Amino acid sequence: MRITKELFQVVPDEETAKKLFKENVDTVELGISSYCNRTCSYCPNSFVDRKSAEIQMSDELFDNVMHQLKKIDYAETITIHRYNEPFSDFSYALRRIEAIKDLLPNSKLVISTNGDYLTRERLLLVVNSLTARDSLHITLHFASQDRDYEEKKNELKKRVENLGFNHSEYTESPLKTSTWLDFGQKCRIEYRVINFFAGFSTSMITDRGETLNELKVITRRVRPCFTTVTQMQIDFDGSLQPCCNIHSSVAAHSKYSMGRLDSSSSIFLVYCSSKYVQWRKSMISFQEKDAPCQSCTDSTPQDGPETMKNRLRIALMRRKVGL
DSSP, X not given: OOOOGGGGSOOOOHHXXXXXXXXXXXXXXXXXXXXXXXXXXXXXXXXXXXXXXOOBOOHHHHHHHHHHHHHTTOXXXXXXXXXXXXXXXXXXXXXXXXXXHHHOTTXXXXXXXXXXXXXXXXXXXXXXXXXXXXXXXXXXXXXXXXXXXXXXXXXXXXXXXXXXXXXXXXXEOSSEEEEEEOOTTSOEEEEEEEOTTSOOOSTTOOOTTTTOGGGOOOSOOOSOOOHHHHEEEEOTTSBEESSTTOOTTOGGGGGGOOOBOOTTOOHHHHHTSHHHHHHHHHHSSSSOOOTTSTTXXXXXOSSOTTSHHHHHHHXXXXXXXXX
């Protein structure tokens, strides 16, 4: 990340915008479809409809994003995530994965899934499409009425053992239990169960933009956030969100949309547009944050505003960029 004053100004020149994007964006998150087969209680999909239809990201939109990233030789992280189950249509997901690795071979692909549609044979197909830089994270989720962490840990062990792959020892904490499948020099595959109800103030437990009060652990966020500097979140329909905690199907979140990409949009000019600029300005301070960020625990540094180091760092940064 290279904070400069241009990040806090609308930039109409695409070459300058490309440079800013390449210097700062380390994660592009894609929602390749709308559908999720689960309604986990710690996810907004528990109260919005992501089951009745499966809308896939169009070839035109996907190709536009990929070819623009190719122009800057994008070599950072691409995640397949955003409130959907990517493998509900396995052949479609595999085609998207193969295209990403073909067009952006130096990128790091990170895929999140609930694993419901994966078998031993399908896992091998995914592994053959990925490289040693890439990873697949398979999370066994809690149902709304089922919060027995010990039971889920036992289910995790049984499922991994039934797959028949070599795997590492299980690592456990009050928050997460996981094991890694062994594919030698190929990609990393993690099977895990996360205890979202552990009650710890951690980046793995968020209230998803103030939509899940049960997971709220703070009421006054003051720490800065650089998500709109370092990330671009793209939904299946091209809609852009400021971060992973904002859900395009949540009515209360609609006013936070950063716009919508189509088959001809410049992702670089959008990154330097007024909405991104305004959001960055609102987050680069130790002042109390407004909705939907007031109770967010995500993407926070360990030391707070009371430390001299952070006071000086933010003061100097704001002065540098003219805020």
